[in-house]
Amino acid sequence: MSNVTTSPEAAAAAQTLFRVALGGVLIAHGSQKLFGWFGGGGVEGTSKGMHAMGFRPAKPSAVLAGVGEAGAGFALALGMATPAAGAAAATTMGVAASVHAPNGFFATEGGLEYPAVLGLAAAAFTIGGSGPYSLDALTGHVLDRPWMRVTALAVIPTAIAIQIYRRRQALAADAAAPAAGEAAEEG
Secondary structure (H helix, E strand, O other), rough: OOHHHOOOHHHHHHHHHHHHHHHHHHHHHHHHHHOEEEEEEHHHHHHHHHHOOOOOOOHHHHHHHHHHHHHHHEEEEEEEEOOHHHHHHHHHHHHHHHHHHHOOOHHOOOOOHHHHHHHHHHHHHHOOOOOOEEEEEEEHOOOOOOOHHHHHHHHHHHHHHHHHHHHHHHHHHHHHHHHHHHHHHHO
């Protein structure tokens, strides 16, 4: 049996590679919403989609989703304020996963696979930090303290739950509106 170990330098390089790649994916994903890049709808198109999905008010929801992805992705790529950046991305992706959940797991069926993996990866950086090759390390971890990691991690499920609740309330109100209109027409 072989005793294989990874050097701290190799582990730090792998952590950095994954953090920068995750940040890049989130930047691209959020840029679709904010700027219409990479085939996205921009704020106006995303707002229409957000409204249809039950996110109200739609335009601020679209902007927050875009910033939660692109802004957090940028901060993660740099390794800057990693607890807050990871929590913002994890929350945004957690809410997105909840929207996709009725379609099952796999992304090929419109399922939650893709946003769930992005959210879990971001949460992992919230817990584990950015690593030694980052702006957090360069600045002495001013914006990456242990208490910040715990706080940011605790905020994620609460923020997701609030957004899911608000969305469900809006969808229920949308469903009730036609029924109320039909009752008024019959009366």
